[in-house]
Amino acid sequence: xxxxxxxDMHDGxxxxxxxxxxxxxxxxxxxxxxxxxxADDADYEFIDNDSDDSVDxxxxxxxxxxxxxxxxxxxxxxxxxxxxxxxxLSISKVEAGIxxxxxxxxxxxxxxxxxADEEKxxxxxxLLEKPVVPFPDGEMICGICFETYPYDxxxxxxxxxxxxxxxxxxxxxxxxxxxxxxxxxSTAISDGPGCLMLRCPDPSxxxxxxxxxxxxxxxxxxxxxxxxxxxxxxxxxxRKTKWCPAPGCDYAVDFIFGSGNYDVxxxxxxxxxxxxxxxxxxxxxCDTVARWILKNSAESENMNWILANSKPCPxxxxxxxxxxxxxxxxxxxxCRFEFCWLCLGAWSEHGEVTGGYYACNRxxxxxxxxxxxxxxxxxxxxxxxxxxYTHYYERWATNQSSRQKALADLQQMQSVHLEKLxxxxxxxxxxxxxxTEAWLQIIECRRVLKWTYAYGYYLPENEHAKRHFFEYLxxxxxxxxxRLHQCAEKELQVYLNAEEQxxxxxxxxxxxxxxxxxxxxxxxxxxxxxxxxxSDVNSRGACSRMGSSKSLGGGSSRGRSxxxxxxxxxxxGSNRNIDDxxx
Numbered sequence: 001x002x003x004x005x006x007x008d009m010h011d012g013x014x015x016x017x018x019x020x021x022x023x024x025x026x027x028x029x030x031x032x033x034x035x036x037x038x039a040d041d042a043d044y045e046f047i048d049n050d051s052d053d054s055v056d057x058x059x060x061x062x063x064x065x066x067x068x069x070x071x072x073x074x075x076x077x078x079x080x081x082x083x084x085x086x087x088x089l090s091i092s093k094v095e096a097g098i099x100x101x102x103x104x105x106x107x108x109x110x111x112x113x114x115x116a117d118e119e120k121x122x123x124x125x126x127l128l129e130k131p132v133v134p135f136p137d138g139e140m141i142c143g144i145c146f147e148t149y150p151y152d153x154x155x156x157x158x159x160x161x162x163x164x165x166x167x168x169x170x171x172x173x174x175x176x177x178x179x180x181x182x183x184x185x186s187t188a189i190s191d192g193p194g195c196l197m198l199r200c201p202d203p204s205x206x207x208x209x210x211x212x213x214x215x216x217x218x219x220x221x222x223x224x225x226x227x228x229x230x231x232x233x234x235x236x237x238x239r240k241t242k243w244c245p246a247p248g249c250d251y252a253v254d255f256i257f258g259s260g261n262y263d264v265x266x267x268x269x270x271x272x273x274x275x276x277x278x279x280x281x282x283x284x285x286c287d288t289v290a291r292w293i294l295k296n297s298a299e300s301e302n303m304n305w306i307l308a309n310s311k312p313c314p315x316x317x318x319x320x321x322x323x324x325x326x327x328x329x330x331x332x333x334x335c336r337f338e339f340c341w342l343c344l345g346a347w348s349e350h351g352e353v354t355g356g357y358y359a360c361n362r363x364x365x366x367x368x369x370x371x372x373x374x375x376x377x378x379x380x381x382x383x384x385x386x387x388x389y390t391h392y393y394e395r396w397a398t399n400q401s402s403r404q405k406a407l408a409d410l411q412q413m414q415s416v417h418l419e420k421l422x423x424x425x426x427x428x429x430x431x432x433x434x435x436t437e438a439w440l441q442i443i444e445c446r447r448v449l450k451w452t453y454a455y456g457y458y459l460p461e462n463e464h465a466k467r468h469f470f471e472y473l474x475x476x477x478x479x480x481x482x483r484l485h486q487c488a489e490k491e492l493q494v495y496l497n498a499e500e501q502x503x504x505x506x507x508x509x510x511x512x513x514x515x516x517x518x519x520x521x522x523x524x525x526x527x528x529x530x531x532x533x534x535s536d537v538n539s540r541g542a543c544s545r546m547g548s549s550k551s552l553g554g555g556s557s558r559g560r561s562x563x564x565x566x567x568x569x570x571x572x573g574s575n576r577n578i579d580d581x582x583x
Contacts (some may be wrong), residue, residue, distance in 0.1 A: 065258075065261065066253050068251050068267050069251065070251060071231065071250060074234055075231060077254075078231065082096045082097050083096075094210035098208045099114075101196055102125045104237040104239065105233070125208060126199055127208060128158040131160030132161070133161060134160060135154075139151070142154070142162070142163050142167055145166070155217060156200075157213065158208070159205045161200050161202040161205055163201055185222065189218065189229075193236075240255055240256075241255070242255070245272055246270035251266050251267050255274045261282060262274045262275040262276075262286075263282045276289065282448070283448070283455070283528070284530070288454055311344065314339050314344045314346075315331065315337040328350075329341050392453045393453075396450050399447075399449050399450035402485075406439060410439040410440070414436065418435065418436075421496060424498055425505050435492065438488045438515070441516050441520055442488060445484075448527060449481060452477070452526075456470060465537050466537050474526075476522070480515075481523075483515060484512075487511060487512050491512075
């Protein structure tokens with residue numbers, strides 16, 4: 001766990017704005033000193049994309065552990081692997097392709113298995129060294145249609161079992177007219193990717209049918225399908241590669257294991273977790289994300305709401321929500337049973353002696369006797385569960401909405417505003433990249449902040465020290481991000497609306513770039529802390545951190561009141577910050 005200085009985010013204010021950027025250089029996690037040169041030497045590398053409004057960037061603080069592959073890249077890698085196997089094992093490229101496909105395109109495993117027992121591999125894969133039967137020189141009966149054909153109208157795999165061209169391909173030429181029907185190859189290709197492991201039609205034979213025969217005998221449409229299956233198998237059967245899950249994206253990701261960070265960003269600008277293919281969710285683990293997504297879509301929350309806010313009719317058992325003040329309830333037709341909301345007894349047995357319309361002495365008496373304690377306790381627990389889930393989900397969804405708005409704002413900035421700003425402020429667009437970096441940081445921080453609410457929801461209630469420290473860090477992250485977001489959105493608007501050059505633009509540049517750097521550093525420390533599970537936090541340590549936090553940020557405490565005092569007050573304050581900024 002980093003020192004408390006690592007998580008220090010000073011509040012910007014009129015009296016302490018210079019201190020906010022002055023920083024200290026004695027700590028790696030402390031706020032850095034910022035000058036104009038930092039804008040040009042920012043710690044980001046932009047990826048050249050086919051799309052003009054790309055929002056991809058890579059932080060040098062984490063070495064990129066993946067490669068984005070286009071279809072051309074995939075074909076080239078596939079061809080390279082086939083050529084390598086063909087050369088090393090002295091087999092044809094067709095046989096090398098069959099072999100790699102069988103071993104899921106794992107080159108090293110092919111080498112290991114082949115040199116351990118070549119004969120066993122050949123039998124398993126169907127790579128026969130010599131024909132089982134000799135191919136005929138004259139006429140021969142096709143083993144499928146049982147018609148007699150000359151040898152030039154017959155084809156066989158490496159085994160030598162002859163079958164006519166029509167039965168192989170499903171194409172029949174009659175009176176110079178080509179007829180199509182379901183042949184062996186066309187049927188296999190129509191059934192899906194299993195055609196890549198096609199074997200000889202003879203039931204007793206295991207000889208593989210290679211791509212050379214497909215290209216020779218199949219129709220143009222079937223050849224195209226087979227080719228698509230073949231290239232997709234290089235991604236889908238390879239444990240190191242996956243397709244980008246974004247709709248309509250044709251890029252694949254080749255991942256290098258061992259870094260511990262699964263978040264990747266495709267060239268289509270979509271960020272996702274390579275491990276579970278859900279959207280990027282660092283610093284929350286995949287299991288937590290799966291549980292959270294399931295909870296968001298499950299009917300259990302509906303049942304919890306029904307349990308917490310309704311009661312079953314004592315007669316027909318249908319759930320009823322109380323929407324008026326008095327305790328006299330009437331079930332809907334055809335039941336129409338009248339009962340007391342508190343004790344669920346028949347209303348005909350109620351009167352002045354039971355407390356009238358707004359009270360029920362029977363209920364109060366039964367509650368004192370413990371008759372209703374268990375049921376009410378269960379109802380109260382369900383109500384608290386719904387309130388807790390609603391609290392975290394609302395803030396999770398709010399940050400998701402803010403992130404989507406920030407993405408749209410960035411694209412608008414790149415396509416429209418930067419060009420205008422370059423003209424009015426007499427700055428080349430290359431000198432305005434600090435604005436793009438600020439928006440990219442906002443987008444990334446919104447994503448991180450969104451998933452901290454899923455993290456907080458599953459944080460055990462009995463771990464008070466961790467919960468208090470987590471809520472303090474989350475509150476500080478929200479406060480710092482709101483300052484950055486407001487600066488990039490509202491304060492920048494002054495310069496976007498200006499008709500002439502403003503003298504204080506360089507000061508604004510320093511402020512926005514400084515806020516970007518500080519926010520990035522804080523969120524990186526926050527992510528590391530959550531990935532470590534706040535493991536070194538104990539009750540005494542957390543309290544001392546939170547107690548000393550009052551002195552953080554100079555004399556300013558705006559935007560931080562109530563942080564770390566409990567989930568509802570802290571998050572309510574955080575949500576207020578979001579609302580004030582228009583997000």
